[in-house]
Amino acid sequence: MSKVQRIPVSKWFMVILALLLMPLLVWLGIWQLQRADEKQQLLAQWNNARMDLTVLPEQDVAPAGVALTGHFIRGAVYLLDNRTREGRVGYEVIVPFELAVQQSKTRLVMVNLGWIQGSQYRDQLPSIELPQGEQRVVGRLVTPLPIVQLRADRWQPGGLIRIQQLDMDRLAARHSGLYPAVIRMDKPLLPQLRVGWPVVTMTPQRHIGYAVQWFGLAMVLVTGCGWLLWHQRRAL
Structure with a gap:
């Protein structure tokens, strides 16, 4: 029996599962980075918007x-x-x-x-x-x-x-x-009303944090698979 055949099926299953999950984790990390960039652009648009209009613009220039x-x-x-x-x-x-x-x-x-x-x-x-x-x-x-x-x-x-x-x-x-x-x-006209709305529901920094977590999980899988194959090879 070859060395490859002597590796337990359960460990091969774990390796294959990890290889299938890694592209998903990397994609999720990239997606979170894209969302962070979108939120950053939205915040910049909000902060740099014109604030002196006394008539409604013909075209949509929100905010x-x-x-x-x-x-x-x-x-x-x-x-x-x-x-x-x-x-x-x-x-x-x-x-x-x-x-x-x-x-x-x-x-x-x-x-x-x-x-x-x-x-x-x-x-x-x-x-x-x-x-x-x-x-x-x-x-x-x-x-x-x-x-x-x-x-x-x-x-x-x-x-x-x-x-x-x-x-x-x-x-x-x-x-x-x-x-x-x-x-x-910007300010309430009636005393019982409250104004003020968040520009974004999730900050760019939080999206970046999630991206780091997804990339970290992908790295853990890569490291775990490498260690498992190396350890199994030494055991043969």
């Missing part, structure tokens, strides 16, 4: 900063459901804002006024009293991500409307002349 004058449309207040802060569940309050100076086909823009804590009872919605008269909103434009929803939720025709996703197409169908991005307020 540019804007300062606009107009008034809130009081017929509909959208409550974006299942928004958590510090372990507490609540809503983000989103209201259509009519511009004092309308631009081409745009006369409305959605404004995210901030987060409000929800009640422990689902049938009790928070009380929102919108400011009246002409207002000045200052914040950043944010383009909502495309949504994936198996079944569309039912929206009430008016008043406090609880929604599960910020569907800009559905909002545009309800509000003519709606701008395709949302303004997130």
Whole structure:
């Protein structure tokens, strides 16, 4: 019997399994590095964005900063459901804002006024009293991500409307002349609301840390396989 044939089948299985896992681990490490680069570019874009726009740009330049004058449309207040802060569940309050100076086909823009804590009872919605008269909103434009929803939720025709996703197409169908991005307020207009959103949910440094872990696991497998074959060869 040859030396190769005398190596136990279980050890060959471990070696083959490790060889199959190594490309996956290396790919996961590379993917985490790519995600880190994407997050770094997003942070740079956020930090270098224009902050002096007094009109809505014709093209999407989110996350540019804007300062606009107009008034809130009081017929509909959208409550974006299942928004958590510090372990507490609540809503983000989103209201259509009519511009004092309308631009081409745009006369409305959605404004995210901030987060409000929800009640422990689902049938009790928070009380929102919108400011009246002409207002000045200052914040950043944010383009909502495309949504994936198996079944569309039912929206009430008016008043406090609880929604599960910020569907800009559905909002545009309800509000003519709606701008395709949302303004997130820099400072709260109402005392019970909280503003401030993380630019990224996971920092580039954390992605790099995960990449190091995946590459480390691949290195452990390579080292383990090498040691196993070397030890087996010495034993023969």
